[in-house]
Every structure is written in structure tokens, then in C-alpha cells.
Amino acid sequence: MPKNVVIVGAGVGGMCAGALLAKNGYNVTVVDRIDTVGGRTRTQNVGGYGVPRGAVSFQMHGILPTICKEVGAEFEIRPVNEMWFWIKGSDEFVQLPAKSGIGKMIEMFMKVHGGGGGTKAMAQVGLQLSIAKIGAAFKDPGAAAVGDDGPTFRQWIEQYTDNKELIALFHTITSAVSAVNDFEYPARHWFAHFAAADARMDKYALLPGGMMAVSQALGKTIEARGGKILLNTPVLKIESAGGKATGVTVQINGGNKTIPADIVISNAGPTLTMSLAGEDALDKKYVDHVKSRIRPTPIVATFVVSDEPLFEPKSAILAAGLRRIVTGVPLTNICPEWAPDGKHLMSFYGTPASCLKPMDKEDERQANMADVLDLFPDFEKKGGKFLDVQLRDIGDADVVARSWPGYNVPVHTSMPNLFNVGDACGPAGFIATPAAAMSARMATDHILENIKN
Numbered sequence: 001m002p003k004n005v006v007i008v009g010a011g012v013g014g015m016c017a018g019a020l021l022a023k024n025g026y027n028v029t030v031v032d033r034i035d036t037v038g039g040r041t042r043t044q045n046v047g048g049y050g051v052p053r054g055a056v057s058f059q060m061h062g063i064l065p066t067i068c069k070e071v072g073a074e075f076e077i078r079p080v081n082e083m084w085f086w087i088k089g090s091d092e093f094v095q096l097p098a099k100s101g102i103g104k105m106i107e108m109f110m111k112v113h114g115g116g117g118g119t120k121a122m123a124q125v126g127l128q129l130s131i132a133k134i135g136a137a138f139k140d141p142g143a144a145a146v147g148d149d150g151p152t153f154r155q156w157i158e159q160y161t162d163n164k165e166l167i168a169l170f171h172t173i174t175s176a177v178s179a180v181n182d183f184e185y186p187a188r189h190w191f192a193h194f195a196a197a198d199a200r201m202d203k204y205a206l207l208p209g210g211m212m213a214v215s216q217a218l219g220k221t222i223e224a225r226g227g228k229i230l231l232n233t234p235v236l237k238i239e240s241a242g243g244k245a246t247g248v249t250v251q252i253n254g255g256n257k258t259i260p261a262d263i264v265i266s267n268a269g270p271t272l273t274m275s276l277a278g279e280d281a282l283d284k285k286y287v288d289h290v291k292s293r294i295r296p297t298p299i300v301a302t303f304v305v306s307d308e309p310l311f312e313p314k315s316a317i318l319a320a321g322l323r324r325i326v327t328g329v330p331l332t333n334i335c336p337e338w339a340p341d342g343k344h345l346m347s348f349y350g351t352p353a354s355c356l357k358p359m360d361k362e363d364e365r366q367a368n369m370a371d372v373l374d375l376f377p378d379f380e381k382k383g384g385k386f387l388d389v390q391l392r393d394i395g396d397a398d399v400v401a402r403s404w405p406g407y408n409v410p411v412h413t414s415m416p417n418l419f420n421v422g423d424a425c426g427p428a429g430f431i432a433t434p435a436a437a438m439s440a441r442m443a444t445d446h447i448l449e450n451i452k453n
């Protein structure tokens with residue numbers, strides 16, 4: 001008899017795990033509380049526009065495409081392969097090279113802030129010296145590896161410069177790569193993540209069907225191999241006996257039903273997994289570890305529509321020196337089908353004032369909207385309008401990441417047949433959908449090796 005696996009949650013992590021196990025002959029049932037697969041990659045209809053609820057960019061290399069290929073999940077992709085950069089004080093966007101993107105950003109920075117001639121020459125030399133010192137210190141990041149929650153990246157960089165604009169540039173790089181403020185992110189984790197992260201700025205894609213197309217395609221492979229996907233079916237409890245998971249109790253057709261399982265994989269996030277399983281059913285040491293590690297990452301996503309494109313290239317942008325916004329994507333330059341004919345949709349992502357404290361939602365809304373106007377002074381002339389400002393606070397379900405990079409928790413729980421998958425459970429250097437995919441790989445590798453069919 002094939003082993004029965006129940007997966008709680010149809011996000012990228014859950015669907016990758018389900019597809020890998022279904023391919024290996026396990027009997028897979030995926031249950032999700034909402035009416036679609038994809039979790040934080042789903043698309044919503046807002047006023048006739050296809051607005052991504054979370055992920056937009058699909059990394060074309062690495063673990064997620066590898067798993068999709070392995071299980072035979074197919075979907076349409078539109079490669080982008082470009083990144084453009086804007087820095088406050090300059091009125092132009094410049095294209096970044098695929099390699100040495102940071103070098104080009106520094107070059108732009110010097111153009112804007114380096115000055116030249118007269119007294120400014122001294123400032124220029126000072127800045128160049130600071131940049132050289134930072135460059136050298138980058139080669140020896142071990143110096144920053146003090147304690148788990150030791151000095152922040154901001155404290156680290158302030159040893160080499162007090163130039164506010166230069167610090168702001170590194171704030172953008174930090175937020176764009178990790179989604180955490182540099183003045184809150186311990187330098188130790190910053191360097192570990194940056195060194196391990198595949199921070200290449202090339203080879204990403206948008207999917208005309210939205211990022212949820214990945215989960216839909218994975219779902220098809222699960223069903224084709226005899227698995228089931230139950231939507232609108234919240235899991236109320238992860239059942240256990242004698243220190244092992246025995247199944248899940250779900251709400252279905254107006255009643256409750258228990259689905260027995262040999263293996264339970266939760267994609268609901270480690271914190272929710274603990275409450276579904278009941279803290280008393282898990283080892284105290286494990287519970288304490290999860291509680292001390294998890295740090296949800298908030299984000300503000302601003303969507304604007306316009307009659308003319310605000311930005312012409314088919315590329316994402318990085319922006320330095322704004323209040324909150326660090327990246328943006330002119331979505332309909334690449335996927336025009338996400339807007340009614342003749343209209344344009346662009347998204348912007350901002351890191352809130354704090355990634356540790358709850359946000360002041362009105363302040364965040366105003367700051368992000370003001371940033372859009374700074375980036376595109378011709379916003380109104382081009383028929384620009386704000387469509388939606390999504391404020392994803394620390395306690396919300398749809399945060400950008402369930403834990404900061406470096407604060408991930410293992411896929412194993414204290415029950416031998418209960419696993420977590422998702423973006424809080426990837427290894428160092430992985431964030432977002434690649435982290436979710438990698439956690440699925442780690443959990444399923446362990447199952448294939450140790451809980452054989």
C-alpha cells in the first residue's frame with residue numbers, strides 16, 4: 001500500500017512537496033483553506049486588473065524550475081533579463097549589467113553625489129576612500145560575525161562612512177535582496193545571506209498566468225498521478241498519537257472530517273503548524289526554538305495604473321534614496337494581458353519603517369505613494385492613478401517572507417513524520433519561492449530516504 005501523505009497548504013512549498021512525492025508513488029492529498037492553489041503567488045482581480053498578491057518574478061535557474069522540470073510541470077514564461085537603476089538626485093534610469101551591478105550603482109552614486117572641482121574635491125576623495133574601505137571590508141565579512149543578533153549592517157557600515165546617501169544606497173541593496181531594513185538586520189546574517197544568495201540580477205521571468213501558474217501546473221501533475229487537491233478546506237487540527245502525526249481534521253461540506261495520514265507536511269508556516277498540532281504534542285525544546293527564531297517580514301506593495309507606461313523597458317527597477325520603495329516592476333510591459341486594453345499596470349515594493357514593530361499603516365501608505373510620485377514626476381500627465389496599496393504587516397498571513405533570511409527553522413519538527421515546508425524553512429541564501437521550493441526538496445528527500453513507500 002502506498003503511504004498516505006496529507007499536505008496542509010497549496011503554496012509553492014506544499015505543491016512542490018506534493019508533486020515530488022506523487023511522482024515517487026506516494027498517495028498525496030493537498031488541502032487549502034482558500035479557493036485556489038498558489039498561496040502568496042495568487043493573482044487577484046482588482047478593478048479589472050490582474051494584481052499579484054505576492055510573488056511576481058520567477059527565477060529561471062535554480063531549484064524551482066528544476067523541480068518543475070523533474071515532475072513535468074509546464075507553464076508559459078516570459079524571460080525579462082534586465083534590471084534598471086534609479087538614484088535620488090538623478091533624473092535618469094540606467095541599465096545594470098548582469099554582473100557587477102553594485103559597481104554600476106556606485107558609479108551612478110558618484111556621478112550624483114561625488115561632486116567635482118573646488119571644495120567638493122575633498123568630499124569626493126573622502127567618499128572614494130569610504131567606498132574603497134567598504135569594498136575591502138566586504139572581502140572579510142567575518143569581522144561582522146558577532147553573535148546571532150549582534151551589530152546591524154548599518155552599524156557595521158557606519159564604521160566606514162557617515163555619508164547618508166551612501167548608506168541609503170546600501171539600504172536599497174539590503175531591502176532588495178533580503179526585504180529587511182539594513183538598520184535592523186544583523187550584519188552576520190546580512191553577509192551570510194548575501195554570500196550564499198544567488199543575487200544575480202539576470203535570468204528572471206514573469207509568467208503571463210501569474211506566479212500561481214507554477215502551483216497550478218504542479219497541481220496537474222499531482223492529479224495526473226492520482227493525488228487530490230481539496231480547496232476551501234481549512235485544516236483545523238493536525239492529529240497525533242504517541243508522538244507521531246496521524247492525520248488532519250478539516251472543515252468540509254459544512255462538517256468536520258479527519259483524513260488519516262502516514263505523513264503530514266505543513267505549508268501553513270511553522271508558527272501555525274505548531275498551533276494546529278498543539279504545542280503540548282510537540283517537544284518544548286522544538287517549540288521554544290521556533291518561537292525564538294521566526295521573524296515575519298512585512299512589506300508594502302503599491303499598484304498603479306496609467307494611460308501611458310510610466311517606464312518603457314521590459315525590466316524591473318531598483319531605486320535608492322526614497323522613503324520606502326526599493327523595487328518596482330512595470331508588469332504590463334511584459335504581461336499586457338494583466339490590464340484592460342490600452343491601460344498599464346506597475347507595482348512597487350517598499351520596506352516599512354520597521355521590520356520588527358507593527359506598522360503605522362497610514363504613514364506607510366503616504367510614504368509609498370509619495371515615493372511613486374518622486375520616481376515618476378510625470379505620473380499625473382501619463383494618467384497615473386493609485387489602484388491598490390497593500391500593507392502586509394508582521395502579523396498578517398501574506399507577509400513577504402515568514403521569517404528573515406538567517407532566521408529560518410528546519411523542515412523537521414519534533415514528530416518524525418510531521419514536516420514544515422515553505423519560505424521560512426529554506427537553507428541559508430534562499431529566500432521567497434526558491435526557499436519554499438528548496439524546503440520541499442529537503443523534506444521530500446528525507447521522506448524518500450527514511451519513510452519509504
Ligand SMILES: Cc1cc2nc3c(=O)[nH]c(=O)nc-3n(C[C@H](O)[C@H](O)[C@H](O)COP(=O)(O)OP(=O)(O)OC[C@H]3O[C@@H](n4cnc5c(N)ncnc54)[C@H](O)[C@@H]3O)c2cc1C
Nearest residue numbers: 009011012013033039040054055056057235422423432433
Ligand atoms: C508583495 C510580495 C511580493 C513578493 N515578490 C516575490 C517575487 O517577486 N519572487 C518570489 O520568488 N517571491 C516573492 N514573494 C514571496 C513569495 O510570494 C513567497 O515566499 C512564497 O509564495 C511563499 O510560499 P510558501 O510555500 O511558503 O507559502 P504560501 O504561499 O503562504 O502558502 C501557504 C498556503 O497554506 C494555506 N493555509 C494556511 N493555513 C491553512 C490551514 N489551516 N488549512 C489549509 N490551508 C492553509 C494558505 O491558504 C496558503 O495557500 C513576494 C511576496 C509578497 C507578499
